[in-house]
Amino acid sequence: MTTLQGKVAIVTGGSKGIGAAITRELASNGVKVAVNYNSSKESAEAIVKEIKDNGGEAIAVQADVSYVDQAKHLIEETKAAFGQLDILVNNAGITRDRSFKKLGEEDWKKVIDVNLHSVYNTTSAALTHLLESEGGRVINISSIIGQAGGFGQTNYSAAKAGMLGFTKSLALELAKTGVTVNAICPGFIETEMVMAIPEDVRAKIVAKIPTRRLGHAEEIARGVVYLAKDGAYITGQQLNINGGLYM
Numbered sequence: 001m002t003t004l005q006g007k008v009a010i011v012t013g014g015s016k017g018i019g020a021a022i023t024r025e026l027a028s029n030g031v032k033v034a035v036n037y038n039s040s041k042e043s044a045e046a047i048v049k050e051i052k053d054n055g056g057e058a059i060a061v062q063a064d065v066s067y068v069d070q071a072k073h074l075i076e077e078t079k080a081a082f083g084q085l086d087i088l089v090n091n092a093g094i095t096r097d098r099s100f101k102k103l104g105e106e107d108w109k110k111v112i113d114v115n116l117h118s119v120y121n122t123t124s125a126a127l128t129h130l131l132e133s134e135g136g137r138v139i140n141i142s143s144i145i146g147q148a149g150g151f152g153q154t155n156y157s158a159a160k161a162g163m164l165g166f167t168k169s170l171a172l173e174l175a176k177t178g179v180t181v182n183a184i185c186p187g188f189i190e191t192e193m194v195m196a197i198p199e200d201v202r203a204k205i206v207a208k209i210p211t212r213r214l215g216h217a218e219e220i221a222r223g224v225v226y227l228a229k230d231g232a233y234i235t236g237q238q239l240n241i242n243g244g245l246y247m
């Protein structure tokens, strides 16, 4: 794609944190965005209003993407509103950190459902539309934790590593069609998810980051736009945006 003008994207969990930055960055490149939310109705409606006030097009769509029927609804609503779908950004995610000894089945399953099953749910529902697009894109927001592991994060790490395997396998299957499938692996980014980590623990994390700071959500969003716009020959890859923390 030489331009993103007029393309249509879905950003799951697109109203907060990294998702909100991705939504804004896509919209500022002329993309019509379906902003998915699960519980954050107000922030989804606020970002849609902001985009429309700036002359763009956006809709807010409620769906818990860990459920296959709701994910299907999200894709259908988007297609009905904008007539096409070119870019799917699987960004929705949660953490339920516990050391493995204390990790109950519920927290294991919930994190796998929201972070990994959601990717199957949305991508399978979107596939036909992406194949109709000239240069469809699937961009999965994985994590450094899926590559390097994380203490107290067996559930999250398994889900994020699962996304990477999914990315490579689907990229192989779709390469001939022009649909690319890539992952972005953020390091520690300044959002609610990371600010929920106790301050002393966060300080220790920052001390280990070669660039000595947390990342900004906008830095991930610009990676998404790069893959969407200039990524026709990039598929099955992991784009690490992590301040050098994992190489």
Ligand code: NAP
Pocket: 012, 013, 014, 015, 016, 017, 018, 019, 036, 037, 038, 039, 040, 041, 063, 064, 065, 066, 091, 092, 093, 094, 114, 141, 142, 143, 144, 185, 186, 187, 188, 189, 190, 191, 192, 193, 194
């Ligand atoms: P965040 O601020 O906590 O936002 C999470 C987003 O996911 C929210 O918009 C939330 O929407 C949505 N979400 C959660 N469960 C959902 C569900 N069942 N269905 C639909 N949407 C759901 O987190 P963030 O830091 O921006 O993280 C965004 C993504 O980046 C996640 O996949 C995360 O794992 C990944 N990541 C983050 C970091 C980091 O340092 N922050 C690092 C690596 C990877 P509602 O509020 O409406 O539920």
